[in-house]
Amino acid sequence: MSILKAVRGTRDLLPPETDLWNRIEATARAVFERYNFREIRTPIFEDTQLFSRSVGEETDIVSKEMYTWEDRPRAQSEKAQSLTLRPENTAGVVRAYIEHRLGETGQLQKLYYIGPQFRRERPQKGRYRQFFQIGAEVLGPPSAGSESPLRDAEVLEMLAAFLNQLGIAGWKLKLNSVGSSEDRLRYVATLREALAPVAAGMCEDCRRRAVSNPLRVLDCKVPEDQPIIAGLPRIWDSLDDASRAHFAAVCAALDACGITYEQDHRLVRGLDYYTRTTFEFVEDASTGQALGAQNALLGGGRYDGLSEAIGGPSAPGIGFAIGEDRLVLALQAFSQEKPQLADVYVAPLGDDRNPAALALARHLRDGGLNVELGDGLFRMKKSLETADKQARSVVILGEDELASGILTVKHFATGKQFKIPRERLVEELAVLLTPSN
Numbered sequence: 001m002s003i004l005k006a007v008r009g010t011r012d013l014l015p016p017e018t019d020l021w022n023r024i025e026a027t028a029r030a031v032f033e034r035y036n037f038r039e040i041r042t043p044i045f046e047d048t049q050l051f052s053r054s055v056g057e058e059t060d061i062v063s064k065e066m067y068t069w070e071d072r073p074r075a076q077s078e079k080a081q082s083l084t085l086r087p088e089n090t091a092g093v094v095r096a097y098i099e100h101r102l103g104e105t106g107q108l109q110k111l112y113y114i115g116p117q118f119r120r121e122r123p124q125k126g127r128y129r130q131f132f133q134i135g136a137e138v139l140g141p142p143s144a145g146s147e148s149p150l151r152d153a154e155v156l157e158m159l160a161a162f163l164n165q166l167g168i169a170g171w172k173l174k175l176n177s178v179g180s181s182e183d184r185l186r187y188v189a190t191l192r193e194a195l196a197p198v199a200a201g202m203c204e205d206c207r208r209r210a211v212s213n214p215l216r217v218l219d220c221k222v223p224e225d226q227p228i229i230a231g232l233p234r235i236w237d238s239l240d241d242a243s244r245a246h247f248a249a250v251c252a253a254l255d256a257c258g259i260t261y262e263q264d265h266r267l268v269r270g271l272d273y274y275t276r277t278t279f280e281f282v283e284d285a286s287t288g289q290a291l292g293a294q295n296a297l298l299g300g301g302r303y304d305g306l307s308e309a310i311g312g313p314s315a316p317g318i319g320f321a322i323g324e325d326r327l328v329l330a331l332q333a334f335s336q337e338k339p340q341l342a343d344v345y346v347a348p349l350g351d352d353r354n355p356a357a358l359a360l361a362r363h364l365r366d367g368g369l370n371v372e373l374g375d376g377l378f379r380m381k382k383s384l385e386t387a388d389k390q391a392r393s394v395v396i397l398g399e400d401e402l403a404s405g406i407l408t409v410k411h412f413a414t415g416k417q418f419k420i421p422r423e424r425l426v427e428e429l430a431v432l433l434t435p436s437n
């Protein structure tokens with residue numbers, strides 16, 4: 001029979017790597033909560049229209065990459081519904097904001113999420129079909145200050161704090177403004193006009209995009225096309241005064257707290273809902289090479305018209321999503337997570353000691369120790385070898401120990417043995433296992 005494997009582009013995450021995932025997620029929760037963000041959990045699948053109306057029909061995500069299916073009606077009265085595994089989570093958060101009328105609180109909503117997303121992309125290092133994002137969104141009615149450039153700067157400053165706290169050595173913040181939706185329409189028209197006479201000399205993708213979605217030409221990485229792209233009009237020149245002032249205010253707030261950034265005129269991003277600020281944090285090629293071609297650790301931006309586009313009230317917002325898989329790759333380049341050892345291995349000698357061993361393990365766990373429980377079916381030699389691989393110390397439970405209540409303990413790092421009365425075991429092990437011993 002053929003062996004079944006995980007589907008291409010999906011992966012199993014195993015220990016000890018999952019320890020690193022948990023450390024990243026715990027750090028994200030701790031940092032985001034310091035900025036007063038709270039968690040939101042939305043469904044993994046949504047009505048397909050949510051994504052076509054927000055991310056945009058013409059985008060690669062919606063036109064090529066979504067996992068979409070028709071849900072069979074269960075009763076004749078029910079209609080078939082087109083459902084999609086979420087390719088991103090901003091749309092779901094904004095849908096929830098509208099559905100639960102969060103805007104009526106009059107307050108800014110600061111929400112974060114951690115979870116899987118799905119895109120049918122060509123798998124490669126750092127690019128998967130099921131991948132994980134850690135994201136956050138700040139949105140609310142304009143009266144709550146949701147359009148303020150200070151919100152953009154605070155989100156960017158929080159990301160810098162998060163990456164620094166995790167120990168990501170080299171990152172670079174790329175920043176741009178794509179202006180209001182009117183600015184963008186103006187720019188797309190200008191770009192289409194500028195591309196018309198030169199597109200024929202560009203790669204196949206660019207020739208197609210020059211007509212269907214000119215902004216995407218700016219993402220092209222084909223070396224021969226770069227001189228042509230460098231000569232195209234810049235979005236900055238299509239921005240109105242209000243958008244320019246907004247961008248300048250974001251930059252001034254970043255300057256005030258010493259966050260460095262680079263303005264990248266080509267950073268227009270691949271989702272249609274963006275307005276004004278867009279950004280990416282990329283791995284700095286001069287200090288890290290862990291990610292290769294997929295070097296965007298995270299991306300985000302402002303989406304002032306998204307709520308209205310899906311039928312909600314005005315709720316400007318800004319947010320980001322971190323590619324957790326890529327963060328893990330970047331961190332693994334610096335250090336491998338060590339397999340975690342238990343504090344104590346309880347080794348019963350003989351299977352009739354097993355019940356007492358379970359009771360002892362329970363006692364030690366109640367005392368806050370991390371315990372691996374052996375089995376009296378194993379001979380002493382095998383128990384000690386296993387204990388040495390899995391734990392920092394071993395407690396032996398034989399007939400004598402059971403009768404006297406005095407237990408034999410071996411501490412592997414020093415090789416020392418001790419006799420400890422059961423009632424003092426938790427206390428003495430805690431001292432023995434403090435890092436300085």
Ligand code: HAM
Pocket residue numbers: 087088089090119121126127128129130131132133135136137296297298299300301302303318319320321322323324325326
């Ligand atoms: P995005 O740029 O499409 O933005 O994705 C954000 C991040 O998710 C990327 O920078 C990358 O690290 C990671 N990512 C995307 N696709 C894959 C993949 N196939 N495999 C591994 N990692 C991937 C968004 O999703 C927006 N919702 C971000 C946002 C939030 N904008 C405003 N709020």
